[in-house]
Amino acid sequence: MIICLVSYIIVGMIMLGIGISQWKSQKPVGFYSGEKPPAEESVTDIEAWNKKHGMMWMIYGIVIFISGMIGGYIGDSVWSLIPLLGGIGIPVIIMILYHNKLRREYLK
Secondary structure: OOHHHEEEEEEEHHHHHHHHHHHHHOOOOOOOOOOOOOOOOHOOHHHHHHHHHHHHHHHHHHHHHHHHHHHHHHHOOOHHHHHHHHOOOOHHHHHHHHHHHHHHHHOO
């Protein structure tokens, strides 16, 4: 259980780091590593694009951290899987939908 909790904390910190780097980036950022960032001329507001993507990743890191804490609090039972899996799976789907919304809003 401790190893799982530490893993969630580390992963949450990595996601926070990704969010902070995207928030501070001067060039348009991509959503994930497999996607090329959009060209600067195709983004209507680069600063807003980057800040919204960065905030999305920072929130994801916090959700992972919180779900790990809840799962750790519940302890070694089947029920601890619900917050742990819910802290990773459901937010990814929401992030994909939000990214698609941002694409419609900020890309020419």
